[in-house]
Amino acid sequence: MARIRVSVLGPARLEVDGVPARLTPLTTRLLVRLVAAEGEPVPVRRLHRDVWALDDDGPRQSQRRRNEVQKRVLELRRALDPAQRGDAARVLRTEQSLAAPVPETAYRLVLGPEELDSSEFTDLVNSALLAAPASAADRLAAALALVRGRPLVEAGDEDFARPLVRRLAALHETARRQLIRSRMELGRHDLALPVAERMARERPDDQDVADLLGALRARLRERHGRELLRQPFPGGTDLVVVRGDLFDQADANLVVGFTDTFDTATEQDLVISRESVQGQLVQRLFGGERRLLDDRIQAGLRAFTPLRTERPQDKPRGRRVRYPLGTTVPLAVDGRRVFAVAYSRLGNDLVARSAPADLRASLDALWPAVARYGMYKPVAVALVGSGLARIVELDRTQLLLMIVESFAAHCRREPTTAPELRVVIRPADLERTDLSALGTYLRTSPPARALTGTSTDVGAGTGGQDTGAGAGEGGGAHGRR
Template sequence: MARIRVSVLGPAELEVDGVPVRLTPLTTRLLVRLVAAEGEPVPVRRLHRDVWAVAGAQPHRTGRHRNDVQKRVLELRRALDPAQNGDGARVLRTEQLLAAPAPETAYRLVLAPDELDCSEFTDLVNSGLLAPPASAADRLAAALGLVRGRPLAEVADEEFALPLIRRLTALRETARRQLIRSRVDLGRHDLALPVAERMARERPDDRDVAELLGSLRDRLRERHGQELLRQPFPGAGDLVVVRGDLFDQEDANLVVGFTDTFDTATERDLVISRESVQGQLVERLFGGERKLLDDRLQAGLKAFTPLRTERIQDKPRGRRVRYPLGTTVPLPVDGRRVFAVAYSRLGNDLVARSAPAELRASLDALWPAVARYGMYKPVAIPLIGSGLARVVELDRTQLLLMIVESFTAHCRREPTTAPELRIVIRPADLERTDLSALGTFLRTSRHGGTGVSTASGDGGAQGRW
């Protein structure tokens, strides 16, 4: 048998074996009229009145009416059965109605649910309304995906079509509301939101819909919490910017910048400031036990060759062994990793200094260690270079872009580095960071951009029925 598909959830369409079939306007209207009968036979006189829109009875033209209808029936059967193997007569049947004063010819359209989109739509919605949330969301989304416009559009104003149109319209409304509930039950407010937004556009005066849309938006804002930007990036997972504290990112590996001597001493702020990220690392993740951190650092540094060792008279305080910038030590902490990366040089005057090229080289050396030891967890990094490392040549926006560009460049070569790069910006730094520049970088990179200038931009951000 031929694979027949009649679609009336929008402008009427007919496909046979996957090939669209063009029908004349009158034959299309005949097809839709028979669909509106919902499997019941329709007498010839009624078909002629409804399809040809002939008002009033005209008994003296009964033969003419019969001929008009029979021609269109024949055209429709040929369209349904291009191979002439009997499908036309199977789908579009001729019957005799004996209840009238005289026998009367009638035609009935017989289609299986998978041959008629509104029947499939009805079955999917009815089964979805009784299913658990995940199954319901799948079936209801599939049902709504069948809708292309107003149902029975060619006869939408005709009285004979109103019962089916009203039922399908009500069923669609029910399906959309239940789809929203199911997606909310699954925690997917982001997928529920577009459904509610479309309902609100179509029914701007509906208070219930407006309240539903507002509640979904509130829930999404609550879910995002301190999240300021989230952007999927091909080959690099999600790029996320959050406002807050690096050490509050408990689900992620952390990146902590160090000097080339990996000093941790914070006594009297002479070597390392207590306010620095390194100083907070001791208190927040190592319970103030600096020796525990030192032991883990020294164990990890055994895998690296030092550059040189300073003389005590040249550097009387702090550590004297220097390592190459970019040296990255993965420190295990509570089932995740803290990546201690050297990106600045601690002078013998105990002042940390770095330059843009050194910072970029250190970042480029960081990501391979994240890929190797990070257990494919999200990785959170502060806006390194903006504090005591004194990368004064770059503002905070340029530092942000450098981090992102370095990470995405690495991930193009090694896409399984991390599922998410999370850049954590302190509230005090946020007003001096232009997130729109990051949106521009992501957009141009997706469309073949070659990179991003270190100049700070002030352009704008761009992060049916």
């Protein structure tokens, strides 16, 4: 049997074995008229009146009417069965109508749901209305994908087409509303939104649709919670900027900046401030057990070669062994990793100092460790360098751009580093961070361009003297990050 497909949810078309059939306008209108009969036989007299739009009941016209209809029926049958395998007789049947005073030839179009898009559409929607949300959403999406425009458009506003058109239009409206509800039940408000937006464009005066769209948008904003920005990177990674606390990101690996000596001592704030990220790390993730953190860091540092060791008389407090900037120690904590990365130098005067080039090099060295040890979890990082680490050449916006650029450059080489880079900005820092600059950068920078740290003015400096307010990441008695 030939694979016949008649489509009337939009401009009418006929395909046989996947090949479009060419029909004249009158034959196309005949096909639409037979579809509108919904499987019922249509007498020749009515077919001629509806297809040719002529109401000629004169006795001498009956033979001419019959000839004109039969000519178009023959054309349609040839289109339905180009290989002459007998499919035309199965699909387009000749019958006798006994309703009139005199028996009259009639034609009936018999198509299964898989052969007629409006029937398939109806079956999919009706079954979806009784299905569970996931099944309903799948069937409704498949049904709506069949719709290409106004149903039975070639029939215009003719009486013979009006009942089916109204029913299909009502079913289309039901399908869209139910698809929105199903996707909302599944928590996929992002997929429900385009459907609601299209309905609102088509029906600008429908208050119910407007209310539904407003509720969807509000739910999406609520879902984002503390998210300020979300942007996909090439390779399946998302960049997310959130407002909040680094240590509240319980589902993510964390990046914590250290000095080149990896000091952890916070006693009397003489080496590392208790308010610094390192100080918070001890309290928030290690239960105040500084020695436990210190032992884990020192165990990890055995894999690295130190740069040098300071003399006690030169650096009487804190650790004296220095490591290269960019040295990254992965620490296992509660099923995730904390990446301790050295990006500033702790002077013998216990003041942490760094520079844009130091930060960029440290970030570039960080991501390979994240890719290797991060177990493909989201990775969260604060605005490293924004506190008392003395990177005064860059403001918070430039620091944010540098983090993003460095990560993007690495992901082009290693796209499976992490499913998400999450930059966490403290609420107090938001007013000094221009997220629109990041949005512009993401919108205008080609994904494949080489990011070197000198583009978008990152590292060039703006003279900003933003030294933070004591909750950043580094420093000692004179400079607590």
